Amino acid sequence: MRMKAAVLQAQGLPRPYAETRPMSIEEVELAPPGPGEVLIEIAAAGLCHSDLSTIENQRPRPLPIIIGHEGAGIVRALGAGVTGLKEGDHVVALFVTSCGECRYCVRGRPNICAASFDTRAKGTLMSGARRLKRLNGEVVNHNSGLSLFAQFAVVMRDSLVKIDKDIPLEDAALFGCAVMTGAGAVINTARLRPGEEVAVVGLGGVGMNALLAAVAAGASRIIAVDTSQAKLDLAREWGATDCFLAGNADCAAAVREATAGGLDTVIETAGTIPAFELAHAITARGGSTISAGLPNVAAKFSYLHAALVSEERSIRGSYMGSCVPNRDIPLLLGLYRRGKLPVQKLKSGFVSLDEINEGFDRLAEGTVLRQILRPNG
Ligand SMILES: NC(=O)c1ccc[n+]([C@@H]2O[C@H](COP(=O)([O-])OP(=O)(O)OC[C@H]3O[C@@H](n4cnc5c(N)ncnc54)[C@H](O)[C@@H]3O)[C@@H](O)[C@H]2O)c1
Ligand SMILES: [Zn+2]
Ligand SMILES: [Zn+2]
Known part of the structure; x- marks a missing residue:
């Protein structure tokens, strides 16, 4: 299918990004989900400083790439063999996909899963698959197995945690990175x-x-x-x-x-x-x-x-707040639901895909907390 996405084509360009436009907004081709993969429609994605660091080339990545690693969305299609999810489910995306088998996963530390770190450098999904291309056929890399600055994403089943539908997706998005990382550092690491x-x-x-x-x-x-x-x-x-x-x-x-x-x-x-x-x-x-x-x-x-x-x-x-996402996202959402973790206060406004470069100017200036991308309007 075709979708609109923000494609990062160069790292280390000077600011203002409103002028240098490190991300080009274009139509790209997204292949259907393969075995163990899920197609999600992105409802909301946060602009995190880690994305800014990638734009600044603090962390070299294979280019071109679609970044964005904090978000929530709706399941639209399932690849072969996917269990525990159905079309229409609401999900939070995880920037560490865990394999469940490596020495870290089996010790209850999926946040530092070895397989996830290996595939991040290659710009693929954890299975090794690639699902993103430019219309001219050029391969586009995946970021942290997610690539959420787009209307849709194909991700591994293990990159998703299902959540209740009464939670606004624009609040749920924050749990994927900022909440797990910040709250997890206090509750789990400390x-x-x-x-x-x-x-x-x-x-x-x-x-x-x-x-x-x-x-x-x-x-x-x-x-x-x-x-x-x-x-x-x-x-x-x-x-x-x-x-x-x-x-x-x-x-x-x-x-x-x-x-x-x-x-x-x-x-x-x-x-x-x-x-x-x-x-x-x-x-x-x-x-x-x-x-x-x-x-x-x-x-x-x-x-x-x-x-x-x-x-x-x-x-x-403290990486991803030392979280075990399947345990901690429900726990943290429970605190949010009771009003004990009012993360909705962190939202500093919404941006469209066309405004995403400007959004990163504001993050770099330090004038905002979390801006939320709504790629589907
Ligand atoms: N460990 C993880 O898993 C993980 C996950 C997400 C983000 N991060 C990292 O966490 C950091 C924060 O991310 P964010 O999205 O909250 O960024 P942000 O830009 O929203 O916030 C950074 C804050 O640090 C302040 N700051 C800068 N220099 C300072 C100094 N010398 N002393 C005190 N404060 C200073 C800034 O004023 C700003 O308020 C980034 O480095 C990001 O890459 C880590
Ligand atoms: Zn982040
Ligand atoms: Zn693992």
């Missing part, structure tokens, strides 16, 4: 307990979800840190107890002073080395710095080895 204190460094779509989850988890004190005063003001409205403006040398000292030497748990959700270093600097002796931000693939940080040992510090990565 295992924050009621009454504990936490700091969140970087209050974008992911960080605000960490903040909302910290409120839901009953944190007694939530320190919000960002370079944007507007984001801090919003964070205070949504439950932060203390706010600190990053970007000046005194920030870490001010947080340490306000917390008698730092916090036991600090979550970094900005994706830059300065933000990570700040997060580490405000972590207390014996505490954990949990990083969910994704900087340039080659970026490195350094720390004092002796202090790591003598102060018993830990530094942990």
